[in-house]
Amino acid sequence: MLTIENLTKRFPGAAAPAVDNLNLTVAPGELFALLGPNGAGKTTTINCLLGFLTPDSGRALIDGLDVAREPLETKRRLAYIPEQVNLYGHFSGLENLDYFSELAGHRYADAELRRFLTSAGLQTAAHDQRVSGYSKGMRQKVGIAIALAKQAKALLLDEPTSGLDPSASHEFSQLLRKLRERDVAILMATHDLFRAKEDATRVGIMRHGKLAHILTAAELRHTDLEKLYLEAMAA
Amino acid sequence: MKPFLRLCRWEIRHLLRDGQAWLVCGALFAAGLLALWTGERRLARHHAEIAGLPAHYATQMAGIAKQFSPEGEAGYVAYYTFFPTHHPLAPLAGLAVGVRDIVPNVTWVRLLGLEGQLYEADLGNPALQALGNFDLAFVLCALAPLALLVLAHDALTRERDRGRFPLLLAQGGSAGPLLAARVTIRALAVGLTCTLVFGLACARLPIPLTAEALGWLAATWSHLAAWAGFVAWIAAATRTPTASLAGALTLWIAQVVLLPALLNLALATALPVREGLELTVRQRQESHAAWDKPRAETMENFFVHNPDWSGTPPVTGRFAWKWYYAMQQTGDESVSAESAAYRENLRARQRITARLAWLGPAAYAQLLFSQRAGSDLDAHLAYLDRVRAFHADLRAYFYPMVFADRNLTPADYASFPQFRANVPPPPASLPLWPLLILAAGSATLAARHLRGPTL
Structure with missing residues (x-):
């Protein structure tokens, strides 16, 4: 569903490429967690999949479509939750969801929108409050609702649980599981080793724009992920 | 509903919740009302000035009748009679001052040499002229674009700055329709504010809904469309709100301040016009030089261009009115080539301005508005032509009596020519x-x- 082939992206003035000849596939129903320190190339990889950056070489494919050639069509098949979900403060959570859903071409009845917000963990009382009064976690939940409402086949998550409290983070894990059951392919960049081990079907440890390690779910069970991560960073 | 219209519907909701947008449109509306108020006062003053002309004329004629009773020489009576002419106000004149603050709306002419009389004008307050006039045309040409720039210059950079842009783009739309909807709705808000002020002007001044009035509205919207394009370009070409703001302000200053000034300077250099005062002085010098010449020489000069009067009785004695008016007219004729060149150069300036002004929508719109308000240079030159024609009527009326040394009684005054301010239809307006x-x-x-x- 999500395919990255020999992808290289170098920023002007940078000594080394941000993403260096990367190959990666995420199948439907799979959750691939990308671990790595800041600057490892996780967000650059996601931005190439979103079509926000043009790779210097290689390509990114969504559902078999080349992102560089069909940027609009590939975006339609993706949902995305950034690390910081920034919304319109003068709209309520419900209105923000309605607006972003319409941008994605979906029109939902009020009850459906509220269902998405509730699924994302936003308490009912907050649905009609202006987002300017929301906490970071509440905004993040609206972001999750926006991604859910898009009903996409692939989901790109860039540190989605940052700002969520442990119980909200747990609810989010449940949600991801349900999405996997619906055959959604998920690529998640994260620093959260615990969540990665809990939720992912595969984990990739990225360093200097390359995947240093890839572990399957079976391997993860018997691996001390933190130790492996620290070893990879020290290497 | 089509996706673009759906985007527009959301942009309306954004705009209605945006306090800054209310403030900007409110300020524009207030500026429009102020312009309307000053326009209304100016109109009232001009109307009063024009309406008072018959009474002033009657008072003057009563005085002349008293002085020259039971009768007086035709030349003598004509010397003391001032005839009022006026440039009538078009329905939209209250909205665009144009050149009407630097040229007279009323000119009193006598049978004397015309050139000097055309350029005599009273200035109400010269200090205000340096500052320029505050009229609705200024609000539309300078302030409405500024309002649109303030509202839409950061249409995309604000999204980048606040971190919403990735999520917006990831939803599957592209930035183009989003920007188009955003700029369109903001331009509509500014345009509706301007239209509302115009509607109030129509009700209050009042202005009938003629082709000229509708043309004014069409010019308002076309001008805003040009600025909407400009602001979309700035919003798309910049990457930070600061850069967008700098671009917007630079463009506004270039279009509203620099371009008109440069155009003016270029025209003044390329097409120099002699001041009206210079023509006046030349004409007077020519006329008054005749005091020191033999009367017969002046009359001979006069008959060259006016052979109809050559058969009239010769000038005798130390002073004769026919000689006096012949001397005045030869003064006019001595500067007729310069006078024609002066007018032609002014017209050429106007033509070239109209041709070049499309480089800047503000300058072009200013022309469109003053043209529709009958306050542009062409309208003033047309008025001067009508005064010139009226002065020719005066000569045609008085000369037979002056050259025949006839006397007039107060009963004759009723048949004196009167200026008729029948305004010809405006020329084909500049295209949009x-x-x-x-x-x-x-x-x-x-x-x-x-x-x-x-x-």
């Missing part, structure tokens, strides 16, 4: 398409900037 081409051109530039990854 240059503004629409500017709009389309800059929108195309904006679209080019949004091709490819735009994050």
Whole structure:
């Protein structure tokens, strides 16, 4: 569903490429967690999949479509939750969801929108409050609702649980599981080793724009992920 | 509903919740009302000035009748009789001052040499002239674009700055329609504010809904369309709100301040016109030189161009009115070539301005508005032509009596020529398409900037 082939992206003035000849596939129903320190190339990889950056070489494919050639069509098949979900403060959570859903071409009845917000963990009382009064976690939940409402086949998550409290983070894990059951392919960049081990079907440890390690779910069970991560960073 | 209309509907909701937008449109509306109020006062003053002319004329004629009772020489009576002429106000005159603050609305002419009389004008307050006038045309040409720039210059950079842009783009839309909807709705808000002020002007001044009034509205919207294109271009070409603001202000200053000044300077250099005062002085020098010449020489000079009067009785004695008016007219004739060149150069300036002004929508719109308000240079020159024709009527009326040394009784005064301010229909108005081409051109530039990854 999500395919990255020999992808290289170098920023002007940078000594080394941000993403260096990367190959990666995420199948439907799979959750691939990308671990790595800041600057490892996780967000650059996601931005190439979103079509926000043009790779210097290689390509990114969504559902078999080349992102560089069909940027609009590939975006339609993706949902995305950034690390910081920034919304319109003068709209309520419900209105923000309605607006972003319409941008994605979906029109939902009020009850459906509220269902998405509730699924994302936003308490009912907050649905009609202006987002300017929301906490970071509440905004993040609206972001999750926006991604859910898009009903996409692939989901790109860039540190989605940052700002969520442990119980909200747990609810989010449940949600991801349900999405996997619906055959959604998920690529998640994260620093959260615990969540990665809990939720992912595969984990990739990225360093200097390359995947240093890839572990399957079976391997993860018997691996001390933190130790492996620290070893990879020290290497 | 089509996706673009859905986007527009959301942009209306954004705008209605945006306090800054209310403030900007409110300030524009207030500026419009102020312009309307000053326009109304100016109109009232001009109307009163014009309406008072018959009474002033009657008072003057009563005085002359008293002085020359039971009768007086035709030349003597004509010397003391001032005839009022006026440039009537078009329905839209209250909205665009044009050149009417630097040229007279009323000119009193006598049978004397005309050139000097045409350029005599009283200035109400010269200090205000340096500052320029505050009228609705200024609000529309300078302030409405500023309001649109304030509202829409950061249409995309604000999204980048606040971190919403990735999520917006990831939803599957492209930045182009989003920008188009955003700029369109903001331009509509500014345009509706301007239209509302115009509607109030129509009700209050009042202005009938003629083709000219509708033309004013069409010019308002076409001008805003050009600026909407400009602002879309700035919003698409810049990457930070600071850069957008700098671009917007630079463009506004260039269009509203620098371009008109440069155009003016270029025209003044390329097409120098002699001041009206210079013509007056030349004409007077020519006329008064005749005091020191033999009367017969002046009369001979006069008969060269006016052979109809050559058969009239010769000038005798130390002073004769026919000689006096012949001397005045030869003064006019001595500067007739310069006078024609003066007028032609002014007209050429106006023509070239109209041809070049499309480079800047504000300058072009200013021309459109003053043309529709009958307050542009062409309208003033046409008025001067009518005064010139009326002065010719005066000569045609008085000369047979002056050259026949006839006397007039007060009963004759009723048949004196009177200026008729029948205004010819305005010339074909300047086209709006240059503004629409500017709009389309800059929108195309904006679209080019949004091709490819735009994050």
